[in-house]
Amino acid sequence: MKHLKGINKKARRIDAMVSASVAPPEGDVVALQQNPATPAQRPHVPMGCALAFSPGWEVDSAGGTAGLCQPVERDIYDCYVTCFWPAQVPDHLNNYPDWASKCASATKDWRNLDLVFP
């Protein structure tokens, strides 16, 4: 730690623990839709799929997908629109704004979603 110097045993243990920690800093989780009056001026981790319970994310009680309250195809929009997750879908903000334009209804038109070739 930079600003606190441990001068007893317990403090040195806390120091070692904090220094070894790679977890994102506590308190720096900002929801995408929150739109704070003063935008954070530093890197932050938006709140997304891993932190919100999104029904339809996995399987139904029978182990299939038919009984989910939302179609599995909806998942792709959770990644595409509301989440920043970069690996699974094209970047819709800058480079591929039209990627999903032919897919108004994911359950019907999901085949229109194609690969992109950067």
Added chain:
Amino acid sequence: MTATSTRTCTLGEFHRFEGGGKQFLYMVTSGAIFEMDGAVGAVVGLLSDAGMSPDELAERLVAGGMTWSEAAETIDELMRARVIVADDAIREPLEAPPADFPLQSLVMNLTNQCNLSCTYCYEFGEDKVATPEGKPKFMDIHTAKASVDFLLAESSGRRSVHITFFGGETLMNFPLLKQVVTYATERATEQGRTVDFSLTTNATLLTPAIIQFLSENKIGVTVSMDGPPDLQNKMRVFANGRGSYDIIAPRVKALIAGHRTRAITARVTLTNGVTDVVRIYRHLKDDLGFHEVGFAPVTTSKDRLYSIDERGMDGVLEDFHALAQEYLEYALRGEMHGFSNVSDTIAELYQGVNKSHPCGAALGLVGVGPSGDIAPCHRFVDSDTHALGNIATGIDREKQAAFLDKGHINGKYDCHTCWARPLCAGGCHHEAFVRYGDTGHANLHYCDWIRDWTDTCLKIFGTISAQNPGFLEQFAERKALD
């Protein structure tokens, strides 16, 4: 998508103090002590009136000259160390120690008989909890051996254990003490472990032969003694009222001269009229030659004539401060001072203890009386109300759990807003029982005194840390972990 509410940062639980020109924080939820820099001072200053959001805090720090990344880094560090907390941070109660906590020490009350009749004695005085009627007055070898076996069996995992001999007047049963030393040493050696011994005595019965035995067997000795003749003879008297100073002074001198293997300590009980701490210390340390001197106010219900009133306690504290200042001067020169109230506190501060219970009673320590009854500590020995089983049948786990439950800091609500609780944890179970009739009651009559004393010792700790940190290394070893 769920939107999070904007969080508010507030100051965590800490006690800020100064020492040797540096600023420190004593962290209440951990017992950690940090030296802080100006950036921390700025954050603490900004949050001292009211909380604010992390963003606002960062903005204020940037306005004060930090870059954004410095501000973010500072806030992050202070959050992790809990100098600042978010308002949705969960307050974690302290865990209870494990139910199979291994014994470390056993206090053996060799006898409940005494040749003195000290007015304030918690074993025989007006506030006694003991009920010795119909029980043996002297422990026999059978019970003593069973106690040793019990200690060794219940301390598994510990390389070294400790036996303290106690009374009554311990030396009234010296023949048994000798046998126990031999027996316990043999049994511990068989198991590849060590056992060390200490005893508390009023010094009236010390002889050259006893002194030689204590020295040869490295038995630590604490002498209960209240100071120079006029103070010693006030409370520490024989049954006929005669003071004990003249009897013990030559014996104490012989003990200190003849016992070269362990430090010899004096333990002073402060009472109404026996509050001249500096004079007592000078006499015991300089005139008689004790290596260490420790003080504690008498345990008493508050209407006893010998209890110290508030004005008296203020005087005691003033004297404590004077001796503490002297301790600091010694420490900065790298010398050991004999005022053990400071060194005991500093040893705990060095470790950063954060106590669930005020002491080891019924945890790492138990007392055993002449009857073989097991008590939470020596102060409860021979009390039917507080017995936790008998050495013949083992410890009564239910009673032990009930005692520990009661004494846990989580149940002492008065303590939950006090910054001194990591060290104090509500104070002595026995004192609480005498004062409030409940071992689990916080000792509210000495809170101010504890906070003042803890603050004093923190300042000493901080100053030593700033100016002669090497001195603190001697506190690195912790006996309880052996």
